[in-house]
Amino acid sequence: MYPCEVSPEFWFSENSRDMAHAKEACGHCPARIECAELGEDEEFGIWGGLSPDDRKAAKRFRVVMIEETLNARVRGMRAEGMSISAMARELDMPRKTLADRLRRISGLAA
Numbered sequence: 001m002y003p004c005e006v007s008p009e010f011w012f013s014e015n016s017r018d019m020a021h022a023k024e025a026c027g028h029c030p031a032r033i034e035c036a037e038l039g040e041d042e043e044f045g046i047w048g049g050l051s052p053d054d055r056k057a058a059k060r061f062r063v064v065m066i067e068e069t070l071n072a073r074v075r076g077m078r079a080e081g082m083s084i085s086a087m088a089r090e091l092d093m094p095r096k097t098l099a100d101r102l103r104r105i106s107g108l109a110a
Contacts, residue, residue: 003029012045022046071105078102 003025026049039047
């Protein structure tokens, strides 16, 4: 039996003490990762030990990391001397979108 099945009212309470109790209980749950993934887009409740604000922050962080990874790859390709057209093909991205990204991240004219 999972912690949320014992006293489910804690997982959807707005009371900070109940929320803290739910988060703590999630820390010992074997389904924590799956639960967090399941609740990723939920507006309410504690899912996998994460509150709605925690989930929003985690999502923003993931988006930033994806953007930074892509930008690093684009910079590396540019440093290797790849043309914008070749980079766009490699990244499966429209040339104009890539050119706009290059302008934003490096100030290079495309």
